[in-house]
Amino acid sequence: MKASTIKTVGILTSGGDAPGLNAAIRALCISGKNNYGMKFIGIRNGYRGLIDNDTFKMDTIDLEPLISQGGTILGTSRVKPFKNPVPDPKTGLLPVEGIKETFKKNKLDALVCLGGNGTNTTASLLSEAGFNVIGMPKTIDNDIVGTDETFGFHTAIDVATHGIEAIRTTAKSHSRAMVVEIMGHKVGWLGLYAGLAGRADVILLPEIPYDIKKIAKYLKAKKAKGQNYFIIACSEGAIDLNEAALSKKEFKKARESMSQSVGFRVAKEIEEATGIETRTSVLGYLQRGGDPAPYDMILATKLGSAAADFLAEKRFGNLVAVKNGSIVATPLSVVAGKVKEITEEEPVLKTARDLGICFGD
Template sequence: MASSKVKTFGILTSGGDAPGLNAAIRAVCRTAKIQYGMQAIGIRNGYRGLVQGDMFQLSPDNLVGLLTAGGTILGTARDKPFKNPRPDPASGLLPVEAIKENYKKWNLDALVCLGGNGTNTTASLLAQEGLNVIGLPKTIDNDIVKTDMTFGFHTALDVATDAIDRIHTTAHSHSRIMVIEVMGHKAGWLGLYSGIAGGGDVILIP
């Protein structure tokens, strides 16, 4: 985002929540303000808020204490404006047209979208509609193309590995074989990494 062109940007979180969302919001907004003098506009509940115009000016006070806070201060939802093109009840506009209207109404020069595959797919489609969009890869699945490591993955890996470590003693005490299932959608990165870190004898991945 070049400072000569971007003065005000909107930021949203969409899809499932994941570790690091609030820290990412803080980092983006503080860097944009301190280094480039940009103003951040928070968009509530993902693309739903962008359709409904549910937005507010993010101040430094909104960013206090976010580094270790879970969830997302912006809220999130799984709305897909291109997949469910029903008119917005308030404006009567189709979702994509409502998004364009609110983008102009709030004088946005860019849009920062934090999310996984679905979020970034929608972000790409919005870019094709003429909006200036940046996508940040958020998912514990670590399955976004051309991204080495998504934020949220490391914390999920820590939790999974800790669970495996704890169950080792029970397995040995009772002479049992333990089968542990972890999340990961259609990707096996979380299972692979946690299995290796936890000393799994067999690791099954998609």
């Protein structure tokens, strides 16, 4: 066993659930205990539990089966301690003061936060406030800056791709265009990958404003050549040219006024512009639920094990990240408040364009 002055560590999961969280928790606890003699404290329901000291000892549960279980045994919430902080009505403590008390009561030497952009942004703020914090990259959106991969992404690709393929038979049988709405509010990594794997005719992404006239021209040309059905993979955050010209405030107001999600609007636009009968299917929470695919089990396990090393080496204030196949430390300050967008240099986007897929631009 290797020496480490870090003895007791808290773990929390925050934000949306994603496949691989339990696998990462398992690997962190087992590696930390076996290699460094660390003890782990589970924190329930994200930062809410950290503020309220809602904790338990991780050695009271069976860790082994967790590698293949979806969701998170710790529970989660979207509480953000630094956003509009108010005193607790019972204790009178501000959120950060409550967190200090939780650290003190549990004798925590450090905290590991598993989550996406919001979670790691809060982790960065905690680090700036003097807490020993390490972040881990979890999200089906694959949009965390400073890491090539996030666990949960590959499982979501599998689910979304299978969804597209299932819908294809209906589209073909009824000679329809089918809009498959895929998760991704701010970025379209999931829509891009699933759309390419699912052989979509059109892929619509938040990063590439679409022109419905160009989509209509593309579909009409394919129909003229004998194709009788079409698949449109549409990110839930896809925008058109008019929306791209709006200010952030105007865009938010416009989206709030929509009675249905963007996939339904796109379907209506396509039908009106082409005369092709068009329907929408929203895959929704199916994409981030269920058990992790083997790829995410392995990725989450690698990152969880590496997090134990980060703790022992006191590499606080960092995200346990992946770069070119290697595990590296990315400062949480680099991650905080940012999203990793798709650019025209992205190889998968270039491949999709080379294959003739339309992006509406």
